[in-house]
Amino acid sequence: MALRRIVFWEVDAQADFMLPGGKLYVPGAERLIPNLRRLVAAAIEAGVLLVASGDAHPKDDPEFETFAPHCLRGTPGARILAEGLAQDFRTIPNDASYRLPDDILRSPQVILEKQTLDVFDNPHASELVERLGAEAEYVVFGVVTEYCVRCAAKGLLARGRKVAIVRDAIETLKIEDGRRALDELQSLGARLITTDEALAAIRAGGAKA
Template identity: 45%
Template sequence: MSIPMVFFDIDTQVDFMLPEGNLYVPGAEKIIPNLVRLMSVARERDIPVVSSADAHSPDDPEFAIWPPHCVVGTPGQKRIPETQFEDATIVPCRPGAFTPPQRWIGQTILEKPTYDTADNPNFDAILKSLGNRRAVVFGVATEFCVRADALALRQREQAVDLVVDCIKAITEEGGQKALSELASSGVRMVTTEEVISAARG
């Protein structure tokens, strides 16, 4: 019997995904059709979706490096409609904000002020509650938050698949370097079609 999946949907928010966003990842909107396919199969097969969400204060120190983006309460901080479930559970970046569900289905959104979703103090409790699942990672940006989350999962001895046709990098060079590093860490490279075929088994 194959290991069940959990989808890790990384930072598919307006400020990153759309050309009008404050920190637009070039070409990110081109992965939206594959995001739609993955979210559809997640609903169809009851695959839990753990979504990361950048959540910054207006004076976040990160804005010394990057343009202001994903400020809490702004339109740019919202997920694009294609990756937002109506009944999503939001887990703020504070200790004790996560209550294990009776059954893992639907979307859980982890807020974070950094590249790494593991900086949300509820991250490890969520992984423990999910149990033995293969993590299927996709989203933006490849060389920053996608890389950080995939490595965080591997450091916790999690099996990780990276959906290579459902990610986008800020620069091609940075993206390729991240892919090489992730492959060396044991991340398996897969396509959207392969994930869907495996999910429908």
Template identity: 35%
Template sequence: MASGNVTGQSSPPRVFVDVDVQRDFCEEDGALCVKGSPNALFRRLTEHAVARGIPIVGSVDSHAWDAWEFGSNDTPAPEGAKPGFPDHCVKGTPGWLKVDGTLPPRFRFIPNVPAAPIDAAVRELATGKTQGVYFEKEVYSLFANPLAEGFVRELAAALGGAPEFVVYGVATDYCVRAAALGLAQRGYRTTLLTDAVAGITEAGVAAALAEVRAAGVTLTTSSAVLG
């Protein structure tokens, strides 16, 4: 695949990584609300990405009604104990949806399936035809979706091989941590926006930030990308 930059981006290019910015996590009446979710900043980052031609790679928690991690059913956990979470982000319900203003005008959702053609979706995002691609997942990491690995690798190559992945979303001590670590551990240049995340516990957030920093993730604030 030929490499190239999205129109309007500086060099090296950036890719925004929007982690689980969904109603059930980010809004006060959400089933599993993360207190202090900076929704206005999430909207600003989306607007900035669209205006500057910055591609967005995101994740969305996506469950069926009988997901194993819900406390409302007896579906066995694949390994270990069930976390017993309240039902949340059930696909097709209002809580599954992205927070208003955090989707670009042109986007795609990639299902959590073992195999599917992704070349066209990579080309669309790399050239700006599509502005955001969101991977459905059932556990914390973006890379839990089996299509994400190849997609991110191909996107990085299409953008010249060394883009900066800029991570934000919820929750810092769970899915944000997993996304940032997953990118850094695969050798991608990764930045986490500390004012554009929110976590479950203060201790959990501190531990997550220390862990990602030790893995080579740069910690900064949104002003570094918004100007």
């Protein structure tokens, strides 16, 4: 099987976070949508696997003791924006009894459900990364920089993966917290790139070797 050079990792591009009026709206997040659209469209066209995380909360989720209720499973606010979706995708529940399909890497997009900040609390996230091997660079984008983007990037780095964060396709709640998060991730080995640089990597033949 061909080795993957690039995997796109989209973080929580959901209506409750991304759109004004969302239950936990991140101010300015809607400005990311054009770059989100470009990244996802390019990944689909080039055959780059698109991994996405998405909150899928029950009504009585303990997280709502810290954050306002948001992304309730099955509600419009929990939907990933159309700009962040492939036509065909598979959703992986945060359920230890679920078996990750043998052919999961043939899907254009894999959506990992989560109920916490850290996508790796879904046990299938680690298994998916293991199946992808250690050669690829993970291109991370989405919201929120100092929360779920940070957790996803740290989780990938902790598993020995190369990580690039798309700095013009992320948004923060607090500027200083976002800067600290990016500084931390860079100190751990992540690099910062732009949307144009991510797209150039695909055009250079970065999908598979």
